[in-house]
Amino acid sequence: MTDSATISAPTNPYLVLGAAILLPASGHVILGVPVRGLQFLFFMVILAWVTAKIAPADASFIGRHAGGVLIYALSILDAYKLARVRHALWVHKTRDRGDDPQGGIAPHM
Known part of the structure; x- marks a missing residue:
């Protein structure tokens, strides 16, 4: 049954990357896994708060919130x-079906 049905193209990875950079967890929402994005957001806030409490007063903003920044970077990488x-x-899958999504000649085995 899946041979006759068309397989829809997934979301462009670069769109997901851009969304994840601009707004935390939005890349995961676009991909259809919003709970995973919320988990990243939760740990981002918690670790940013913890590092803000233990960082020295003269540290930069990034230094004071390094735990949250780390989770933010990991969430971008995970979504991409x-x-x-x-x-x-x-x-x-499309090449196995005989379609070539990039316009070339698909190899048949």
């Missing part, structure tokens, strides 16, 4: 990786 994996799987 998830989008790239979904895109690679989609390309693989």
